[in-house]
Amino acid sequence: xxGDALLFGLSGVLSASAPLLxxxxxxxxxxxxxxxxxxxxxxxxxxxxxxxxASLATGSLALGFLAGxxxxxxxxxxxxxxxxxxxxxxxxxxxxLAMLCRDLAYFLGNPIMGMNGPRLTxxxxxxxxxxxxxxxxxxxxxxxxxxxxxxIVAAWFxxxxxxxxxxxxxxGENPRAAYIRGANVHRQRYAYTIAGGAIxxxxxxxxxxxxxxxxxxxxxxxxGIGWIVLAITIFGGWKPFRAALGAYFFSxxxxxxxxxxxxxxxxxxxxxxxxxxxxxxxxxxxxNVGNAEWLERSLARLPEAVRRxxxxxxxxxxxxxxxxxxxxxxxxx
Amino acid sequence: MNIELRGISKRFGAVxxxxxxxxxxxxxxxxxxxxxxxxxxxxxxxxxxxxxxPDSGQILFDGEPIHIASPADxxxxxxxxxxxxxxxxxxFQVIDDFLLGRPGGxxxxxxxxxxxxxxxxxxxxxxxxxxxxxxxxxxxxRQQLEILRLLWLxxxxxxxxxxxxxxxxxxxxxxxxxLRRLAAEGMTVFFVSHKLEDVRSLCGRxxxxxQGALVGAMEAPFDDERLVRMMFGKEVPLAEKTRPAPGxxxxxxxTGAIDSLRLRVKDVNLxxxxxxxxxxxxxxxxxxDLFLRACGGLVEPAGGQFCLDEDERPMNGSxxxxxxxxxxxxxxxxxxxxxxxxxxxxSEHYALAGKxxxxxxxxxxxxARSADLIASYNIKGRPDSAVESLSGxxxxxxxxxxxxxxxxxxxxxHPTRGLDIESTIYIWGKLKERCAAGTAILFISSDLDEILxxxxxxxxxxxxxxxxxxxxxxxxxxxxxxxxxxxxxxTLKEAARA
Numbered sequence: 001x002x003g004d005a006l007l008f009g010l011s012g013v014l015s016a017s018a019p020l021l022x023x024x025x026x027x028x029x030x031x032x033x034x035x036x037x038x039x040x041x042x043x044x045x046x047x048x049x050x051x052x053x054a055s056l057a058t059g060s061l062a063l064g065f066l067a068g069x070x071x072x073x074x075x076x077x078x079x080x081x082x083x084x085x086x087x088x089x090x091x092x093x094x095x096x097l098a099m100l101c102r103d104l105a106y107f108l109g110n111p112i113m114g115m116n117g118p119r120l121t122x123x124x125x126x127x128x129x130x131x132x133x134x135x136x137x138x139x140x141x142x143x144x145x146x147x148x149x150x151x152i153v154a155a156w157f158x159x160x161x162x163x164x165x166x167x168x169x170x171x172g173e174n175p176r177a178a179y180i181r182g183a184n185v186h187r188q189r190y191a192y193t194i195a196g197g198a199i200x201x202x203x204x205x206x207x208x209x210x211x212x213x214x215x216x217x218x219x220x221x222x223x224g225i226g227w228i229v230l231a232i233t234i235f236g237g238w239k240p241f242r243a244a245l246g247a248y249f250f251s252x253x254x255x256x257x258x259x260x261x262x263x264x265x266x267x268x269x270x271x272x273x274x275x276x277x278x279x280x281x282x283x284x285x286x287x288n289v290g291n292a293e294w295l296e297r298s299l300a301r302l303p304e305a306v307r308r309x310x311x312x313x314x315x316x317x318x319x320x321x322x323x324x325x326x327x328x329x330x331x332x333x
Numbered sequence: 334m335n336i337e338l339r340g341i342s343k344r345f346g347a348v349x350x351x352x353x354x355x356x357x358x359x360x361x362x363x364x365x366x367x368x369x370x371x372x373x374x375x376x377x378x379x380x381x382x383x384x385x386x387p388d389s390g391q392i393l394f395d396g397e398p399i400h401i402a403s404p405a406d407x408x409x410x411x412x413x414x415x416x417x418x419x420x421x422x423x424x425f426q427v428i429d430d431f432l433l434g435r436p437g438g439x440x441x442x443x444x445x446x447x448x449x450x451x452x453x454x455x456x457x458x459x460x461x462x463x464x465x466x467x468x469x470x471x472x473x474x475r476q477q478l479e480i481l482r483l484l485w486l487x488x489x490x491x492x493x494x495x496x497x498x499x500x501x502x503x504x505x506x507x508x509x510x511x512l513r514r515l516a517a518e519g520m521t522v523f524f525v526s527h528k529l530e531d532v533r534s535l536c537g538r539x540x541x542x543x544q545g546a547l548v549g550a551m552e553a554p555f556d557d558e559r560l561v562r563m564m565f566g567k568e569v570p571l572a573e574k575t576r577p578a579p580g581x582x583x584x585x586x587x588t589g590a591i592d593s594l595r596l597r598v599k600d601v602n603l604x605x606x607x608x609x610x611x612x613x614x615x616x617x618x619x620x621x622d623l624f625l626r627a628c629g630g631l632v633e634p635a636g637g638q639f640c641l642d643e644d645e646r647p648m649n650g651s652x653x654x655x656x657x658x659x660x661x662x663x664x665x666x667x668x669x670x671x672x673x674x675x676x677x678x679x680s681e682h683y684a685l686a687g688k689x690x691x692x693x694x695x696x697x698x699x700x701a702r703s704a705d706l707i708a709s710y711n712i713k714g715r716p717d718s719a720v721e722s723l724s725g726x727x728x729x730x731x732x733x734x735x736x737x738x739x740x741x742x743x744x745x746x747h748p749t750r751g752l753d754i755e756s757t758i759y760i761w762g763k764l765k766e767r768c769a770a771g772t773a774i775l776f777i778s779s780d781l782d783e784i785l786x787x788x789x790x791x792x793x794x795x796x797x798x799x800x801x802x803x804x805x806x807x808x809x810x811x812x813x814x815x816x817x818x819x820x821x822x823x824t825l826k827e828a829a830r831a
Contacts, residue, residue, distance in 0.1 A: 163441050166433050170422050177420035181434025182405035304597075320424065 009259065011137050013251045016211055018148035019044070019203035020247040023229035025155045026200025028238050030076070032159065033192035034172035034324045037079045038094025040200060041226025042101025047071040047204025048222055049109035052215045055205070056117040064118070065144075065205045072201015073194045075101060080193040084186055087328040102223065109215050119213040120144065144206045151199075156240040168192060172322030175329040185329045200229070228280060235284050237319025250280050287317050334360050334394055334411075334489055336521055341390035343376050350376040351387070352546040358523075358538070363516045365536030366525045369564055369753035370724055373545040374525050378492050381523070382414035383407035405434075413488030417495045419475040423468035430467050431482050453481045457511040471617070473504030480511065491515065492523040497531050498751060499779060501616055502814040509535050527753045529560060530782070565755055575765075576789060580607030581643045583742050583773045584628060584661075589637035591627045596620050598797045601637065605742065610765075610774045611802070612788030614781065614817055619794040621777050622746065628775060629663040629744045630656035642741070660741035666750060666777075668728045673720040679703050679731060680716035686735045710734040711759065726756030733763050743767065745776040749783060761787050781810050781817075795819045 023044060030037045037043075047068035055064025075097060082093045120142040129139040138149075158165040167188070170178040175185045207222055208215055228250060236243025253276035261272050289295055295314075302310070336358045343351040350373045358364045368374045380387045383401040391398045394410075401407045407414065421430050432446040450463055459477040467475060476496060483491060491512075497505050512522050512535065526532055532539050533555055540550040541563040549563040582604060589601035598620040605611060615621045626632040627639065630653040639648045641659050648656065653663070665671035673682065683706060684699035703716040710730045714723050720731060729752060736743065748764065749757040764774055765787075778784050784791060785805060793800040793816045800816065803825070815821045 162439050163433075163437060164439070166425075166429055166441075169425070170433055173422045173424060174420060177422060178433075180404035180408075180414075180420055182403075182436070323423070 007133065007136050009255055011140065013248065013255050014137070015141050015145040016254070017244075017247045017251040018145045019206040019211055020225070020229060020232065020250065021148040021151060021244060022206060023200045023203040023226065024232045024236060024243045024247055025151050025240060026072070026196040026198070026203075027229060027233045028196075028236065028240065028243055029155065029159075029168070029199065030193050030196030031233065031325055032168050032172045032238055032322055033189045033196075034175060034322055034327065034329070035080065035083055035189055035193045036090050036094065036326050037076055037193065037197060037200070038091060038230065039075050039079060039097035039101060039226075040094075040229050041224065042098040042103075042105070043072055043075045043197065043201060044204045044207070044226045044229070045105040045220075045222055046075070046101040047201040048208040048220070049105040049112075049204070049215050051205025052117055052208035053109070053112050055209055056112060056115060059118060061118055061120060061209060064209050065202060068203075068205035069198040069201045071204070073198040075201070076194045076197020077190075079197070080190045083326075083328065084189050084193070090326050098226065106217055109217055112215055113217045114214070117214060118209065120210040142210055144202075144210055152240050152244045159240070169322075172324055175324050175327075179329070179331060185331070189329075203229070224277070228277065231280055231284055234319065234321070235280070235287055237287075238322060239319075242319075246280075246283075249283070250276055253279055287319065289314070334521060335396065336490065337393040337396075338377070338381065339391045339393060341377060341380055341387045341392075343380060343385065343387050345376075349545045351380065351390075353390070354542070354547045356540055356547065356550070358521055360521060361516050361519045362538055363512060363522045363524055363536045365532035365539035366523060366542065367527065367529070367532055367539055367560065367564055368542035369527055369755055370726060370751075372542040372564075374542055375494065376545075377542070378414065378494060378523065378525055381407075382412055382492055408434075408483070408486050408488065411487055411489035412492065413483030413486065413490065414492040415476060415479050415483065415494065415496060417498065419472065419479050421467050421475055421479060423466070425467050426463070427461055427465050427467055427470070427478060428463040430478065431463070431485070434482070435486060449485060450481065453484060457481070457514070458507065459511075471500070471504070473500035473508070476500065476504075476508065477511075484515075488520075490521045490523070492525065494525045495527070495751075496524070497526065497528060499617070501779070501817065502781060502810070503818060505531075527564075529557060529754070532560075533557070561754070574786075577608035577768055579609055580771055582645070583607050583642065584775075585638075585640040585645050586628075587638045587640075589624075589627070589639060590635045591620070591623045591632060592635040593623055596623070596797045597635075598624055598794075598799065601799045603792070603802065605773045605775060607741065607771045607773055608768050609790065610768055610776070610788045611790050611792060612784035612805070613775065613777045613792045613794065614779075614784050614813055615777075615794030616817055617779065619817075620797045620799070621792075621794040624794070624799070625744050625746060625775060625777055626663070628742075629653060629661050631663065660737075660739060662736050662740050662743050664732055664736075664743065664745045664748070666746035668725070668732060669721055672732045673728060675721040676719060678717045678719055679707065679712070679714055682720065682731065682735060686737075706734040710763065726752045726760075729756065729760055730763075733760065740767065740772050742773045742775065745774065747778055748776050749778075749780070757783075781813050785810065785813065793817060795822065798822070800825055 023040060027037060027040060050071045051064040051068035054067035055061055078097060079090065079093060082088045083090045122140060123143050125139040129135040159169055167178060167183050171183065171185060171188055179185050212221060232243060232246040232250060235246040257272040257275055261269055338354060338356045341351050341354045354377060366374050379385045381392065383404045383406050392401065393399065399410055401410060401412070404414070428443065428447060428450060431450055432441050447463055454461055459481065461474055461478055467478070470478065496508060500508070516522055524532065524536055536553065538550065538552050539555060539560065541548050541560060543564060543566060551560065584603070584605040586601050586603040591598040601624065613621045613625065623632055627634050630648065630651050634649060640646055641648050641661070669675055680699045680703035683703045684694045687699065687702065700716055707714065707716065710733060712727050712730045712734065714727055720728060723731060749760055752760065768774060785808060788805050790802045791805055791808060791813065792802055795817065796819065800822070812821065816825070
């Protein structure tokens with residue numbers, strides 16, 4: 001492979017990660033508030049179809065993205081209502097919504113299947129894009145890829161540095177403590193669930209108007225992405241930068257699957273296409289294995305010095321979910 | 334500030350939790366609120382801190398009625414509440430936890446918060462690192478953090494709900510010093526507790542609640558007997574100390590070792606004989622919980638020999654069920670999480686704990702058995718009461734009643750944590766009955782008085798080190814407190830050698 005091809009490939013990995021990043025950051029915000037939105041997979045499909053349809057009908061890309069965000073927000077509002085107000089199981093509701101939205105997307109998207117529609121164009125940044133190597137890697141993308149870079153930093157800044165952001169972390173950690181510190185837990189959980197849904201909803205149009213432009217129904221290749229988004233959220237330990245790393249890692253694996261194919265003619269192509277999914281799950285396991293008691297016990301037999309290093313490495317990798325994730329909150333008990 | 338609670342009443346269903354309680358507290362006072370569990374202390378303090386609204390009654394500051402709509406409202410009015418389980422955010426940095434909840438702009442002024450945090454903690458001689466994670470602090474330190482936070486928010490009244498449960502002796506002294514100082518500066522402190530000795534050593538005034546009503550108020554110096562009589566409506570004598578003649582060997586440990594990722598416990602040598610009660614003291618996380626679980630086969634020992642009975646039958650590698658069949662039982666500290674099955678009724682528990690006979694449950698037999706045990710263990714509940722609806726004391730009684738009668742060794746974590754005096758005495762009465770019948774008891778407690786009162790011998794843990802068995806007669810609170818903190822171990826070793 002030539003250097004240029006490698007560079008373009010890596011640049012492609014960055015833009016292919018943009019929708020994943022929106023999904024992961026959206027879910028991270030939702031879960032930080034203590035609600036898990038498992039409808040992600042259906043939500044992305046439905047907003048991809050809806051965003052493409054809106055853009056096709058109006059000729060406006062902006063309206064396409066708006067439609068995607070609105071669909072995400074609407075699905076999230078259902079999750080919020082059932083889990084915060086009705087205090088129902090978030091797993092059951094999320095799972096049912098995931099299937100419902102997926103089938104809705106395929107059904108409603110039938111008339112526009114395979115049609116040619118608008119798509120985002122590249123927007124090289126003048127000056128910066130001329131920098132050798134870095135210019136091609138970072139500054140020759142479309143607007144949503146740039147937005148995805150900003151999103152990571154903005155989400156980190158909000159959660160770590162601003163007053164409402166620290167409260168957001170508190171909501172999912174100990175809603176009772178957040179309540180005595182003046183937070184309206186229900187209202188804020190609603191707001192963050194819907195906002196997280198809107199951000200994740202943008203992932204759909206980013207696919208259908210940019211990364212995998214168009215709507216091709218069941219062969220769009222988007223089914224399953226939402227589940228990976230949920231896995232990356234866990235991998236990311238509910239931290240924006242680490243989540244971004246997970247998203248890039250997954251896209252890299254997918255890209256490797258493509259470039260390795262011609263080099264390994266004996267391996268069926270399906271294996272390489274599917275490999276990133278189990279690999280991602282395996283990574284997830286490795287990251288969280290430090291929580292397991294059996295590991296702790298077997299490590300305990302190692303000599304003191306080695307043991308301490310391993311323990312430190314594992315606890316650095318270890319990610320703990322927000323303590324009140326999925327737990328309904330009651331003000332007066 | 335003069336504080337007055339006037340005619341506070343609150344009803345929950347059929348229970349009148351607060352019955353027209355009136356209490357006036359002058360400024361610069363530490364006011365003790367005493368009462369057994371369920372006496373209405375928490376309800377009163379929840380009303381005072383804005384968690385719930387009273388059905389009737391008023392709260393007045395300097396004669397002015399105030400309305401407290403929510404906990405956030407309470408702190409705006411200067412009422413700060415320190416909850417029994419600190420309401421904080423374990424994964425946060427201390428400074429983030431500290432500044433969260435203080436109103437202000439979008440981006441908090443960290444530098445100022447840090448400076449004021451340091452000033453405040455220096456004032457009270459608290460040594461908290463603002464960069465540490467809250468999760469790495471002890472319960473006592475988390476209380477200190479919460480007190481600093483409330484003061485920073487401008488609290489003029491401080492309410493502490495059972496603050497001495499689960500903190501070390503040294504931390505308790507630091508807490509009391511800080512409270513005395515705050516009172517001397519003119520603050521009003523409400524100290525809610527069921528521990529007489531804490532109220533006696535700290536408070537200038539005490540009010541006693543019983544069954545929702547205020548039954549009496551006193552000023553220091555207190556008359557202990559009168560306080561107890563007010564709390565329970567009767568006298569509750571402590572049981573006489575009796576020392577059983579040691580019987581046959583029950584548990585023998587030779588050079589025992591237990592490992593976990595964080596801690597290594599080594600060189601445990603121990604002989605437990607029938608009828609003995611051995612108290613295990615140590616700061617939380619010093620290895621005593623691991624050790625106790627290893628004695629019941631719940632943790633695999635890393636070395637040494639763990640043997641049961643007179644013939645020293647080796648048990649290394651055996652499971653909890655093997656131990657159980659040999660007459661060893663284990664009572665965990667987390668009653669509802671690990672000991673009982675929430676959602677099941679008392680009689681269903683008895684059905685499960687009875688001898689397994691076939692697939693089907695003999696409901697009638699379980700019902701009869703539960704009526705029997707409920708009566709003999711004095712549990713306030715019915716056979717069909719769900720266990721989670723019982724109070725802590727009654728849950729502990731239920732757990733005890735579930736133990737097989739032929740146990741040779743009972744391992745207990747914190748047998749009376751969070752229980753009032755009456756339940757404590759009752760639980761220990763039942764445990765001691767078992768001792769008289771030849772059962773040995775090994776228990777962990779963070780309450781030094783409990784250890785000194787009820788054990789025949791004491792085992793002290795300090796950072797994975799284990800003391801030899803110490804005769805309780807040779808100990809007092811001071812000395813035991815020092816040993817827990819790692820002081821005086823040298824003389825201990827010499828004494829053991831001599």
